[in-house]
Amino acid sequence: MTHDDSTAGAVDGPGGTPSGPSPVRPDPTTAEASVRTPSPEDAVLPPELADAARTLFGDRLDVAAAYAELLATDGVVRGLIGPREAPRVWDRHLLNCAAVAERIPQGATVLDVGSGAGLPGLVLAIARPDLTVTLIEPLSRRTSFLIETVERLGLARTVRVFRGRAEEAVTGANGQAPVTGDVVTARAVAPLDRLSTWCLPLVVPGGRLIALKGASVAEEIAEHADTVTSLGGGTPEIHRCGEGVLDPPTTVVEIVRERVVRPARPKAPKRSRGGRSRRR
Numbered sequence: 669m670t671h672d673d674s675t676a677g678a679v680d681g682p683g684g685t686p687s688g689p690s691p692v693r694p695d696p697t698t699a700e701a702s703v704r705t706p707s708p709e710d711a712v713l714p715p716e717l718a719d720a721a722r723t724l725f726g727d728r729l730d731v732a733a734a735y736a737e738l739l740a741t742d743g744v745v746r747g748l749i750g751p752r753e754a755p756r757v758w759d760r761h762l763l764n765c766a767a768v769a770e771r772i773p774q775g776a777t778v779l780d781v782g783s784g785a786g787l788p789g790l791v792l793a794i795a796r797p798d799l800t801v802t803l804i805e806p807l808s809r810r811t812s813f814l815i816e817t818v819e820r821l822g823l824a825r826t827v828r829v830f831r832g833r834a835e836e837a838v839t840g841a842n843g844q845a846p847v848t849g850d851v852v853t854a855r856a857v858a859p860l861d862r863l864s865t866w867c868l869p870l871v872v873p874g875g876r877l878i879a880l881k882g883a884s885v886a887e888e889i890a891e892h893a894d895t896v897t898s899l900g901g902g903t904p905e906i907h908r909c910g911e912g913v914l915d916p917p918t919t920v921v922e923i924v925r926e927r928v929v930r931p932a933r934p935k936a937p938k939r940s941r942g943g944r945s946r947r948r
């Protein structure tokens with residue numbers, strides 16, 4: 669496959685996109701589907717998803733459709749999503765991500781860590797023009813696509829791209845100022861312990877991390893609850909977004925940043941008096 673590790677991994681990885689093919693499209697796992705030339709037709713909204721798309725995007729549906737087309741064509745050619753994902757852009761990517769908008773307060777500042785091709789950050793910016801969104805992504809091939817897509821979709825007023833890792837975004841890097849957000853989102857980036865370590869420092873106190881997760885979210889929470897607490901996070905809560913609109917709804921875990929915990933400073937090596945070793 670020509671695509672890189674990003675969004676193909678998102679489907680099977682810890683990010684929790686729903687499994688299974690779309691109900692009416694031809695099976696995209698066939699060899700034929702994977703070698704086809706990317707076509708704008710792949711991005712046409714399937715009729716059975718039209719109601720959900722209208723509900724989630726409202727009068728921004730035309731912008732969402734333009735993004736779907738960019739993902740299914742340019743995004744595939746540039747290796748940002750796998751060719752098998754092209755016919756699934758609406759259900760597995762756009763609608764899955766747009767459902768999360770219901771968890772985000774009006775006018776919030778949102779940071780999307782590990783955006784890849786813009787998921788979920790760009791989708792949220794499309795669905796919710798009241799949000800100010802920063803897409804945080806370290807890989808240049810992906811940030812180039814993101815910057816161009818933001819321009820092409822006319823989103824430059826509300827969306828910016830931070831090129832770097834989440835850990836760098838806390839302090840600022842490469843001439844870019846540090847960023848914080850009321851809400852930090854992530855899909856398919858890392859397990860909850862690592863994700864909390866990277867993302868909670870980016871959340872303003874009282875704000876929240878919203879991570880899109882899959883079916884095993886409860887086990888993941890049980891495994892990493894202590895780490896989350898040690899980082900100042902509150903009790904992780906599971907929510908289902910888009911209930912009655914999407915089948916299945918999108919599962920998220922939310923963690924409020926309740927306390928500000930500074931990272932532990934590494935211990936200085938013990939020095940003996942007079943600079944000499946106590947051992948003889």
Ligand SMILES: C[S@@+](CC[C@H](N)C(=O)[O-])C[C@H]1O[C@@H](n2cnc3c(N)ncnc32)[C@H](O)[C@@H]1O
Nearest residue numbers: 674675677678782783784787833834855856857
């Ligand atoms: C599997 S992809 C998921 C992309 C997108 N969120 C999606 O759902 O399609 C993981 C992304 O996280 C990015 N990433 C990995 N570690 C990161 C870090 N420490 N800070 C920011 N982004 C990171 C990678 O470059 C990659 O684009």
